[in-house]
Amino acid sequence: MADAYAERTFIMVKPDGVQRGLVGKIIKRFEQKGFKLVAMKFMWASEELLSKHYSDLSSRPFFPGLVKYMASGPVVPMVWEGLDAVKTGRFILGATNPKDSNPGTIRGDLCIQVGRNIIHGSDAVESANKEINLWFTEKELVSWPRTVDSWVYGEN
Numbered sequence: 273m274a275d276a277y278a279e280r281t282f283i284m285v286k287p288d289g290v291q292r293g294l295v296g297k298i299i300k301r302f303e304q305k306g307f308k309l310v311a312m313k314f315m316w317a318s319e320e321l322l323s324k325h326y327s328d329l330s331s332r333p334f335f336p337g338l339v340k341y342m343a344s345g346p347v348v349p350m351v352w353e354g355l356d357a358v359k360t361g362r363f364i365l366g367a368t369n370p371k372d373s374n375p376g377t378i379r380g381d382l383c384i385q386v387g388r389n390i391i392h393g394s395d396a397v398e399s400a401n402k403e404i405n406l407w408f409t410e411k412e413l414v415s416w417p418r419t420v421d422s423w424v425y426g427e428n
Contacts (some may be wrong), residue, residue, distance in 0.1 A: 287345030
């Protein structure tokens with residue numbers, strides 16, 4: 273597969289998405305789009321890990337509540353790979369605030385308010401790389417040939 277198709281993004285189903293039983297629906301959206309899953313865990317994240325993950329928001333007044341909420345239940349961190357995975361992944365998620373999300377997006381279809389928007393997605397290639405390295409070791413990232421790629425990307 274060409275390098276352009278190997279861009280990776282970090283996607284995480286938040287505790288509300290797990291509690292609502294939406295993990296499978298979210299995975300299905302990324303698979304149907306044509307992205308390749310290269311890592312996934314089901315875990316209860318520590319406040320320490322979550323504080324590192326959301327460190328760019330640490331000065332915001334909602335930061336303590338965000339970390340507490342994210343540590344309130346299990347999450348499903350994942351790494352997806354494909355052409356423009358970060359940008360397209362954000363489009364699949366919809367706007368951070370569900371009221372601003374288009375129908376057909378995950379948040380547009382499945383969420384009502386910003387404090388329970390069920391999913392996190394990297395906003396840039398740089399943040400994706402940082403988040404992937406924070407949540408996964410190199411050994412946990414699985415590179416594998418996918419026979420359907422020629423049907424997704426048009427290569428022979």
